Amino acid sequence: MVSIMYKKENVYIYSNPLPVSLDLKKVLTEKLQKAGFNVIPELQKDTSLIFCIGGDGTLLHLVHELNFPTAPIAGINTGHLGFFQDTSPDRIDEMIDNYKQGNFYIQNLRTLKATIQHEGKISKWYGMNEMIVKGNVGCTVHLSISIGQNFIEHFSGDGILLSTPAGSTAYNYSLGGGLVDPSLEILQVTPIAPMNTNAYRSFTSSLFLPADKYLFIKPERKDAHVRMQADGFTREYNHVDTIMIGYSSTTLHMLKSRDFDFWKKVKEKFLGNDNANFSETEER
Ligand code: NAP
Ligand code: MN
Numbered sequence: 001m002v003s004i005m006y007k008k009e010n011v012y013i014y015s016n017p018l019p020v021s022l023d024l025k026k027v028l029t030e031k032l033q034k035a036g037f038n039v040i041p042e043l044q045k046d047t048s049l050i051f052c053i054g055g056d057g058t059l060l061h062l063v064h065e066l067n068f069p070t071a072p073i074a075g076i077n078t079g080h081l082g083f084f085q086d087t088s089p090d091r092i093d094e095m096i097d098n099y100k101q102g103n104f105y106i107q108n109l110r111t112l113k114a115t116i117q118h119e120g121k122i123s124k125w126y127g128m129n130e131m132i133v134k135g136n137v138g139c140t141v142h143l144s145i146s147i148g149q150n151f152i153e154h155f156s157g158d159g160i161l162l163s164t165p166a167g168s169t170a171y172n173y174s175l176g177g178g179l180v181d182p183s184l185e186i187l188q189v190t191p192i193a194p195m196n197t198n199a200y201r202s203f204t205s206s207l208f209l210p211a212d213k214y215l216f217i218k219p220e221r222k223d224a225h226v227r228m229q230a231d232g233f234t235r236e237y238n239h240v241d242t243i244m245i246g247y248s249s250t251t252l253h254m255l256k257s258r259d260f261d262f263w264k265k266v267k268e269k270f271l272g273n274d275n276a277n278f279s280e281t282e283e284r
Helices: 019-034 056-065 089-100 262-271
Strands: 010-015 038-040 047-054 073-077 105-118 121-127 130-134 141-147 150-163 186-194 207-210 215-219 226-230 233-237 240-256
Touching (some): 010 019, 010 056, 019 038, 019 047, 019 089, 047 056, 056 073, 073 089, 105 130, 105 226, 121 130, 121 226, 130 141, 150 215, 226 240
Parallel strands (some): 010 038, 010 047, 047 073, 073 240
Antiparallel strands (some): 105 240, 130 226, 141 150, 141 215, 150 186
8 A cells, every 4th residue: 555644734833922812822723733734833944834923013023033034924913903914813714724725825025134334343133114223312313324325315313214115004104104015125214303404404204215225324423322223123333334224135925815905904904994995997
């Protein structure tokens, strides 16, 4: 008798520590095992899917803790907003079925890389939503900003935020930045409380850059203390010479239901469900 051995797919479950998420993790583990998956306790190279239980904040923690993993990530929202999360706890059976049948699509999200030259060293840091450059807490920061080789402005204000399309709906949006469809590869530079007076002149709107451009930021004051934020995490650097920020070569892969649509999600999460529908087939 010939027997064919099928290797079980390795799946990993990441969860925030809230009881509601941990309970769901138990239920999901049992369902996945019943469906023929191998639920592994730690991420491995051959992991074919990562489940993320929590909100957007949990996804950002996952991405940083697991060092921007290459396996697709399937989000289940137990958090507040859950903009990134594809499904809800009551729909996990459907999610497992769809995954088994290949009935899903993958949304590719490019990430940011900051290269920081400081104290004769080079540090690197990565972001999914955004990278922010600020000064000391409560102080204005003065930055010289270049796009590629071209000097653009002396910025004065609270800071400069560089957002991916995926991050355009987060902090960027609160600052009056634009919402960007994540199928576009665009970098958005959004000022944080820019000063625009006779003493200091800064752009007051967002600038949109193509994917191959880099932003160069140089602190203009002597001690050059800089506070950087990426996806809600903070790091401080002293005696900063230059910070270069642009797209990194790392792409994250989000598992999405077939009916996922970015703009539908924006409407649902930001405006509620009560807006009138219009048809795409309508005459233009
Ligand atoms: P948090 O302060 O708990 O979360 C801020 C809110 O942003 C949460 O409701 C979070 O969703 C939501 N969020 C995160 N990424 C999003 C995205 N791409 N699109 C739409 N909403 C998003 O901190 P956190 O949960 O660790 O998230 C860190 C993020 O917070 C940062 O990347 C930054 O963009 C954002 N932030 C916003 C402001 C602001 O708007 N004034 C200030 C600081 C930071 P969940 O509820 O599902 O977690
Ligand atoms: Mn959060």
